[in-house]
Amino acid sequence: MxxxxxxxxxxxxxxxxxxxxxxxxxxxxxxLFLAFYLVPIGYAFYQSLLTVEREGTFGKAxxxxxxxxxxxxxxxxxxxxxxxxxxxxxxxxxxxxxxxxALLLALLLDSPxxxxxxxxxxAFFAPYAVPGVIAAIMWGFLYSPNLSPFTAxxxxxxxxxxxxxxxxxxxxxxxxxxxxxxxxxxSALLAIPTEIYEAARLDGASQARIAWSIKIPLVAPAITxxxxxxxxxxxxxxxxxxxxxxxxxxxxxxxTPNLTIYTTAAVPNIYLAAAFSVVVALFTLTLxxxxxxxxxxxxxx
Amino acid sequence: xxxxxLARRAAPSRESLLSRSAAMLIxxxxxxxxxxxxxxxxxxxxxxxSQFTSTSPLWFGDFNLFANIGNLAAYRxxxxxxxxxxxxxxxxxxxxxxxxxAAMAGYAIAKYAFRGRELAFNVILGGVLVPATALALPxxxxxxxxxxTNTFWSVFLPSLVSPFGVYLARIYAxxxxxxxxxxxxxxxxxxxxxxxxxxxTRLMAPALVTIFLFQFVSIWNNFFLPLIMLRDEGLFxxxxxxxxxxxxxxxxxxxxxxxxxxxxxxIIPLIIAxxxxxxxxxxxxxxGGLK
Numbered sequence: 002m003x004x005x006x007x008x009x010x011x012x013x014x015x016x017x018x019x020x021x022x023x024x025x026x027x028x029x030x031x032x033l034f035l036a037f038y039l040v041p042i043g044y045a046f047y048q049s050l051l052t053v054e055r056e057g058t059f060g061k062a063x064x065x066x067x068x069x070x071x072x073x074x075x076x077x078x079x080x081x082x083x084x085x086x087x088x089x090x091x092x093x094x095x096x097x098x099x100x101x102x103a104l105l106l107a108l109l110l111d112s113p114x115x116x117x118x119x120x121x122x123x124a125f126f127a128p129y130a131v132p133g134v135i136a137a138i139m140w141g142f143l144y145s146p147n148l149s150p151f152t153a154x155x156x157x158x159x160x161x162x163x164x165x166x167x168x169x170x171x172x173x174x175x176x177x178x179x180x181x182x183x184x185x186x187x188s189a190l191l192a193i194p195t196e197i198y199e200a201a202r203l204d205g206a207s208q209a210r211i212a213w214s215i216k217i218p219l220v221a222p223a224i225t226x227x228x229x230x231x232x233x234x235x236x237x238x239x240x241x242x243x244x245x246x247x248x249x250x251x252x253x254x255x256x257t258p259n260l261t262i263y264t265t266a267a268v269p270n271i272y273l274a275a276a277f278s279v280v281v282a283l284f285t286l287t288l289x290x291x292x293x294x295x296x297x298x299x300x301x302x
Numbered sequence: 303x304x305x306x307x308l309a310r311r312a313a314p315s316r317e318s319l320l321s322r323s324a325a326m327l328i329x330x331x332x333x334x335x336x337x338x339x340x341x342x343x344x345x346x347x348x349x350x351x352s353q354f355t356s357t358s359p360l361w362f363g364d365f366n367l368f369a370n371i372g373n374l375a376a377y378r379x380x381x382x383x384x385x386x387x388x389x390x391x392x393x394x395x396x397x398x399x400x401x402x403x404a405a406m407a408g409y410a411i412a413k414y415a416f417r418g419r420e421l422a423f424n425v426i427l428g429g430v431l432v433p434a435t436a437l438a439l440p441x442x443x444x445x446x447x448x449x450x451t452n453t454f455w456s457v458f459l460p461s462l463v464s465p466f467g468v469y470l471a472r473i474y475a476x477x478x479x480x481x482x483x484x485x486x487x488x489x490x491x492x493x494x495x496x497x498x499x500x501x502x503t504r505l506m507a508p509a510l511v512t513i514f515l516f517q518f519v520s521i522w523n524n525f526f527l528p529l530i531m532l533r534d535e536g537l538f539x540x541x542x543x544x545x546x547x548x549x550x551x552x553x554x555x556x557x558x559x560x561x562x563x564x565x566x567x568x569i570i571p572l573i574i575a576x577x578x579x580x581x582x583x584x585x586x587x588x589x590g591g592l593k
Contacts, residue, residue, distance in 0.1 A: 027411070142342075263526070
């Protein structure tokens with residue numbers, strides 16, 4: 002009773018204190034998030050609505066509000082949509098291959114079939130320590146017809162030619178990220194209490210059966226997470242193709258959406274580049290939300 | 303597929319020799335796939351120019367690694383090591399500050415009720431889905447508006463924001479910092495901020511190491527932002543520097559050796575960081591993946 006009587010007074014005093022504490026905790030992040038996430042996005046959107054007007058061909062250029070002028074150009078830009086199509090094709094093939102391999106390796110690491118787990122875990126994860134640019138430079142050498150350790154192969158198969166270069170880049174991305182995705186799935190597997198499949202084991206279920214019927218459904222959220230990050234990464238592909246431009250002319254300056262943005266900004270046509278950025282960002286968001294909703298629905302049903 | 307049919311046909315209670323061998327075979331093939339390129343890089347970095355093309359690419363010639371590093375250090379006043387230093391500052395200092403900021407914000411969202419909390423968290427979560435490369439051009443436009451492109455800050459400041467870090471910190475703080483401990487600290491008269499830095503950070507340590515590592519890697523690997531922001535070679539991170547050298551190989555052939563040795567040296571800090579901190583990030587990763 003007496004406690005109840007003094008509680009409101011104390012609580013209101015504490016709430017005021019907490020307001021300062023909350024401001025100290027959240028403030029710095031909020032300011033930077035605003036300045037370097039929200040404002041740039043808003044500013045890019047604003048710039049994408051501008052256009053340049055000239056009096057005659059060589060007249061003085063002035064910035065004017067152009068409404069959706071840049072977006073009409075975006076939608077009429079063939080190479081840009083080709084680049085979107087190219088990364089989508091890339092993603093449809095590369096993401097399932099990479100995640101399938103990551104899942105298989107995680108399940109094998111988690112099964113009693115394999116010895117030397119610590120070594121394999123580190124060996125598979127090691128490529129993640131190699132930045133995309135460096136990995137692309139390295140594989141560029143490995144693909145080269147003359148310098149590769151596998152010249153018997155690279156002299157006969159043109160990995161850097163127009164037909165294969167997209168898949169050669171897919172291999173670089175897969176090489177870097179399988180181990181990382183494997184570890185995320187593996188950590189989720191380790192968090193499953195072993196009692197859950199103890200019963201199945203006693204009933205004589207094989208490791209493959211346990212993996213398929215028990216483990217994979219339980220780590221589905223982790224797989225979703227890796228899938229979303231992989232899709233985002235695919236649409237943002239830049240470093241690897243940018244490096245490959247030095248090795249082969251098959252990689253054009255509009256090979257991926259981000260390369261298109263970079264090339265357009267370098268022209269410089271920053272209003273169009275800003276419109277490209279907005280479209281790519283919206284595309285990425287839509288796609289990752291769709292994957293999220295789709296997997297949530299199939300998990301619920 | 304073959305693996306599962308093999309396993310199913312096998313004796314029920316113990317794994318057959320066949321499925322164990324198949325599993326080990328897959329592991330060994332993958333080990334080759336993942337390690338041979340790194341091995342090749344290491345071997346190539348130990349060779350001088352003539353042996354690079356004349357000896358077997360996967361085995362050593364004369365061991366010239368240290369001579370090569372010496373040449374690299376001498377080339378253009380050791381600009382390569384300047385780039386390494388830049389990367390260490392961008393990634394090390396950037397990730398450290400980003401971790402503290404993300405931890406404070408995530409902790410506050412987990413432990414205090416305030417107006418707009420869920421909205422703020424959802425906006426931040428949306429930020430997780432906006433990748434760093436998508437922001438490169440918008441950031442460039444913004445920095446050029448204030449005339450701050452081609453500066454240290456134009457690459458450093460944006461890397462201090464880690465929405466994924468806030469997400470991870472919130473989840474971890476809710477599950478591993480009990481309210482009773484915060485309450486006890488309050489009764490002892492510790493301020494909220496002091497409680498966070500002395501008590502909560504200790505309990506959140508595995509998550510903090512994970513956030514730090516992920517942010518470190520993403521800054522170290524970040525390529526688009528420096529590519530688009532920086533003109534001055536002295537400000538380059540190592541990835542951008544090696545990229546520029548690689549584009550010059552056809553004009554300046556001797557630079558190829560520097561690209562290779564530089565590539566090897568540039569991955570060593572990350573390998574050391576991962577090996578040294580592995581028991582932390584292994585635990586932290588799971589908390590992000592499951593929830």
